Ligand SMILES: Nc1ncnc2c1ncn2[C@@H]1O[C@H](COP(=O)(O)OP(=O)(O)O)[C@@H](O)[C@H]1O
């Protein structure tokens with residue numbers, strides 16, 4: 001098993017609060033992984049640290065992408081080495097057309113290619129390519145655009161934060177298909193979630209609770225554990241007051 | 246046309262991306278490099294008389310009464326050298342009932358120290374329509390100083406629309422001064438979209454006087470200032486006749502140490518006139534930036550893209 005990403009002894013605290021406590025994670029190239037845990041467990045914080053987002057760069061420990069320590073690299077330098085993050089609540093851009101948003105990240109800038117990525121996520125290019133990535137899109141549409149832009153970029157490793165939030169059942173099935181396709185194409189995915197349905201898409205999973213990893217195992221073993229222990233648990237995770245990131 | 250002119254024309258049209266206009270007989274154009282016309286093509290109803298001088302060029306454009314010029318007239322002003330002054334004195338006369346639109350391209354791709362001075366008078370006759378779009382293509386170093394100054398007269402029922410756009414490359418110094426007098430039932434619309442970075446300086450002063458009954462005026466400015474750029478917007482509408490209507494709007498976007506100050510001025514001297522104004526402040530937020538950076542864009546590329554959207 002080749003590790004595309006390794007997180008070693010990662011701890012992070014902010015405002016006097018220990019949010020991540022000595023996290024160790026190995027992500028295998030070409031597999032689908034899940035990081036599961038309740039709200040407030042620290043999942044998005046971990047994703048932010050891995051991507052190097054503002055406010056989450058000051059951590060202890062190391063992060064290796066394809067064997068290279070990336071902690072000193074900026075977000076875009078990390079991205080150009082083959083990683084990206086799909087936000088739980090993606091940003092809106094006034095006046096920026098969907099096709100231009102996709103082109104900005106695409107490895108192939110042709111309209112054909114861009115339109116194809118829109119079709120893959122179930123957005124009709126005729127209708128959507130010239131709309132703006134602004135507030136007029138519903139939450140679900142915006143998530144689809146986010147996914148299309150990631151498909152257009154086609155990086156080796158994708159972190160998807162709560163991919164199912166704001167998405168209807170039909171789209172969710174489509175997304176699960178895409179996850180399977182991407183796996184066939186040897187892309188690596190990390191699905192960050194508190195949903196059993198998403199967890200079921202993974203080969204391998206990490207159970208997160210209160211800033212710690214409770215369990216790492218193949219998804220088959222994690223599913224019953226998460227279902228029986230985590231979902232009903234009234235544990236001490238303190239939900240994110242600032243809401244989803 | 247000598248070879249030198251052909252080369253200059255080719256180079257300018259490559260920069261402004263308008264190679265195809267030469268193949269269209271129904272599209273009029275004029276190319277002016279420094280103080281010389283290097284290529285032109287006119288159409289019936291459109292007259293452009295030019296006088297070339299050592300230190301400036303005079304361009305007199307007339308659109309004859311009742312003439313409709315369907316496709317935009319391309320006017321390309323440019324200079325390829327790094328240094329110099331280009332001064333253009335321009336008189337546009339759009340006669341009664343005529344209509345024409347002009348697309349001015351200003352290209353200074355190698356500018357280190359260039360001044361582009363445009364002194365214009367524009368007359369739009371009774372019920373005539375005039376559209377003027379000015380797009381600038383500047384280099385990456387900000388060595389251009391641009392002074393577009395115009396006095397505009399709108400006769401009864403005339404329609405004037407102008408758009409000034411500089412959102413790619415460095416603005417350098419821009420000093421826009423337009424002032425328009427508007428007779429009854431005329432419509433004045435001025436739009437400016439400018440993005441400054443580095444130590445660019447942008448000054449916009451657009452003034453409209455709605456003097457005739459039912460004259461309408463809209464001044465719409467969007468400016469962005471990033472890095473240490475500075476922008477000052479001073480837009481003013483006055484209304485002194487019944488049912489004159491107007492709106493002044495300014496959207497400002499700042500990032501880093503950019504500064505924008507916008508002063509909308511409205512002056513109403515008639516009880517039945519009405520003018521409104523608004524100013525909105527936007528900024529480039531960090532989630533927008535970080536999303537694009539997570540897709541591999543540098544911070545500057547991401548900023549440009551976000552601002553282009555905001556200014557569109
Ligand atoms: N910048 C921050 N400042 C203060 N607390 C934060 C910050 N970011 C995250 N937290 C806190 O860390 C905890 C974990 O949050 P998060 O990573 O968003 O959890 P999850 O994604 O698992 O729901 C929450 O209690 C949240 O409030």
Ligand SMILES: [Mg+2]
Nearest residue numbers: 043044088245
């Ligand atoms: Mg989260």
